[in-house]
Amino acid sequence: IIMQVNIDQLEEYLEKLYDLDVKEKVKGSFMIMQLARNPDFLDKLITNETLLGALSRVLKEEGKTSMELVMNILYVFYSFSHFSQFHEIIETYDVGAIVMNTIEYENRRYNEIVKGLKHPKTNKETTKKLKRMLAKQEKLLFVCFHILLNLAEDISVELKMKKRNIIPYLANMLDRDNVDLLVLTVTFLKKLSIFQENKNDMIKYKVYERVKRFVNIKNEKLVNASLRLILNLSFDGDIKKKLNSIVARLIKLLQTQAHHEVCVKLLYQVTTQEENLKYFSETDLAPLVAEYVITYPQQPINTELLALAINLANDPACAKQMAANRGLMRLVDKLVKSPNNLLAKYVRNISQHTDIKPLFKPFIPSFFALATKTDSADLLVETLGIIGHCDIPDFSYEQLIKQYNLTNFLFHNLLPSRQVEDDIILEVIIVTGVICCDSACAYIISKTNLVKTICDLFDEKQGDDEIALQILYVFYKFLSFEPTRAIMMRQKHIINALADLLRDKNQPIRRMADSSLDLVMKFNPGIAEELKQKKFEVYNEEWLNAVRNEGHDEDGLEESYDSFNDSQHLNDDVSNWNAD
Numbered sequence: 001i002i003m004q005v006n007i008d009q010l011e012e013y014l015e016k017l018y019d020l021d022v023k024e025k026v027k028g029s030f031m032i033m034q035l036a037r038n039p040d041f042l043d044k045l046i047t048n049e050t051l052l053g054a055l056s057r058v059l060k061e062e063g064k065t066s067m068e069l070v071m072n073i074l075y076v077f078y079s080f081s082h083f084s085q086f087h088e089i090i091e092t093y094d095v096g097a098i099v100m101n102t103i104e105y106e107n108r109r110y111n112e113i114v115k116g117l118k119h120p121k122t123n124k125e126t127t128k129k130l131k132r133m134l135a136k137q138e139k140l141l142f143v144c145f146h147i148l149l150n151l152a153e154d155i156s157v158e159l160k161m162k163k164r165n166i167i168p169y170l171a172n173m174l175d176r177d178n179v180d181l182l183v184l185t186v187t188f189l190k191k192l193s194i195f196q197e198n199k200n201d202m203i204k205y206k207v208y209e210r211v212k213r214f215v216n217i218k219n220e221k222l223v224n225a226s227l228r229l230i231l232n233l234s235f236d237g238d239i240k241k242k243l244n245s246i247v248a249r250l251i252k253l254l255q256t257q258a259h260h261e262v263c264v265k266l267l268y269q270v271t272t273q274e275e276n277l278k279y280f281s282e283t284d285l286a287p288l289v290a291e292y293v294i295t296y297p298q299q300p301i302n303t304e305l306l307a308l309a310i311n312l313a314n315d316p317a318c319a320k321q322m323a324a325n326r327g328l329m330r331l332v333d334k335l336v337k338s339p340n341n342l343l344a345k346y347v348r349n350i351s352q353h354t355d356i357k358p359l360f361k362p363f364i365p366s367f368f369a370l371a372t373k374t375d376s377a378d379l380l381v382e383t384l385g386i387i388g389h390c391d392i393p394d395f396s397y398e399q400l401i402k403q404y405n406l407t408n409f410l411f412h413n414l415l416p417s418r419q420v421e422d423d424i425i426l427e428v429i430i431v432t433g434v435i436c437c438d439s440a441c442a443y444i445i446s447k448t449n450l451v452k453t454i455c456d457l458f459d460e461k462q463g464d465d466e467i468a469l470q471i472l473y474v475f476y477k478f479l480s481f482e483p484t485r486a487i488m489m490r491q492k493h494i495i496n497a498l499a500d501l502l503r504d505k506n507q508p509i510r511r512m513a514d515s516s517l518d519l520v521m522k523f524n525p526g527i528a529e530e531l532k533q534k535k536f537e538v539y540n541e542e543w544l545n546a547v548r549n550e551g552h553d554e555d556g557l558e559e560s561y562d563s564f565n566d567s568q569h570l571n572d573d574v575s576n577w578n579a580d
Contacts, residue, residue, distance in 0.1 A: 429454065472512040
């Protein structure tokens with residue numbers, strides 16, 4: 001209904017609010033509402049204290065007599081609420097409290113309407129009437145909640161709403177079908193969900209269970225608002241576990257421009273739980289994400305997209321899909337042209353899987369080139385991590401060591417004077433073990449100070465189990481080839497340290513020390529008897545302790561001795577530490 005209104009006749013419209021006839025009040029409020037629709041009149045209306053007082057009074061005293069009357073007056077305040085500078089004024093007239101009272105009343109009336117609709121004796125005419133009432137009510141509720149959403153810009157006002165139980169009322173709105181009301185409700189809930197206390201209430205009132213149905217509808221605005229609300233809720237562990245129920249839909253929505261960003265974030269949340277990764281290998285998500293990364297048009301690549309790719313690459317099947325169809329080649333090319341530590345971490349996660357490692361052989365020179373040139377510590381760690389996974393059978397690093405002067409590069413990053421971070425030291429040690437893969441490589445290493453430097457580093461880092469284990473593996477590699485073995489045999493304190501480590505609390509370290517000592521005894525018979533005696537003392541000490549503490553019989557000696565001589569776990573122990 002369009003009626004001609006005149007701001008100069010405001011007093012006339014205001015007079016109707018004092019009329020005893022409700023119809024006249026409705027008419028007067030409607031005319032004032034029409035004025036409020038015009039932004040040019042808002043300043044004059046908001047400064048009219050008589051008007052605001054009358055509107056507030058009618059709402060309080062006669063709000064239940066006519067839905068139209070309430071609707072008209074609330075729409076006036078709705079128009080004011082769009083402007084932050086008016087909030088303090090309208091709050092002076094208790095508009096927020098009045099609106100909450102209206103919502104509470106309409107909620108009770110809704111329950112009665114629903115009962116009427118479900119009653120077996122309700123005829124068609126009554127059903128139509130009740131549905132018309134619901135439609136009017138939803139329009140009223142839209143205005144009510146929109147006023148509150150606008151007023152909630154002020155956190156103190158939002159807290160008052162929380163105390164008045166706005167969350168359960170909003171949660172109930174999710175059972176409605178009015179799209180405009182649903183978009184508003186979901187948007188309001190998203191704003192409230194920033195705070196943990198509110199999020200807990202939403203979980204209590206099953207907001208996720210109610211809102212997830214909206215991701216399947218055709219209204220893009222409601223879909224996007226729902227996804228963003230679900231994203232906020234997904235930081236709760238229980239909700240995160242429930243996201244599996246919408247994963248298929250998320251993958252589909254990921255491919256739309258409107259929802260791509262929020263779907264990336266939601267899918268990332270799902271992939272943070274390792275048990276979910278296997279599920280994704282049965283979808284097309286992994287190659288899809290790989291393609292998004294490779295073809296990303298800007299620099300730097302979106303962080304959330306890379307984080308999703310990094311998580312997916314932890315699963316062997318997903319990583320294989322990402323590397324297939326020239327995917328690995330394109331990805332490495334992207335990394336070389338646009339170096340990025342997260343992109344390198346993504347490639348590193350792919351490289352950890354045994355079945356994929358051979359595919360990396362053509363790109364190893366590119367990784368060395370990147371590692372030796374970068375000034376970024378984070379990128380260096382990830383690039384060395386990729387190389388550390390490239391322990392490929394029948395692949396010699398001899399030419400690469402010469403081409404990139406790797407021994408000097410590795411030595412340079414282990415110098416105490418440079419105060420290199422432990423993350424880099426660890427990766428340098430791992431790479432040293434990888435490149436010391438045959439006698440030719442060992443010969444080049446033996447002509448540098450690298451062996452002696454790593455021995456000195458072991459003295460310094462022995463208390464760090466992760467670094468110590470990797471150094472022990474490098475010792476094992478050094479002892480495996482004559483050129484480096486000759487240097488190792490002169491490091492008496494290292495041989496003694498290996499013997500002492502047979503008593504270490506860390507089982508992988510004990511095994512690695514034991515395996516290295518086996519090589520020492522094999523190639524240096526002169527100290528073999530002494531080392532055998534030390535081993536015997538350690539094994540005997542364990543047996544004696546077992547007898548004293550647990551009452552085991554003498555069979556424990558043989559069992560304990562066998563466990564120390566079991567070197568089959570050597571590669572597993574090192575691989576596990578590398579993976580960590």
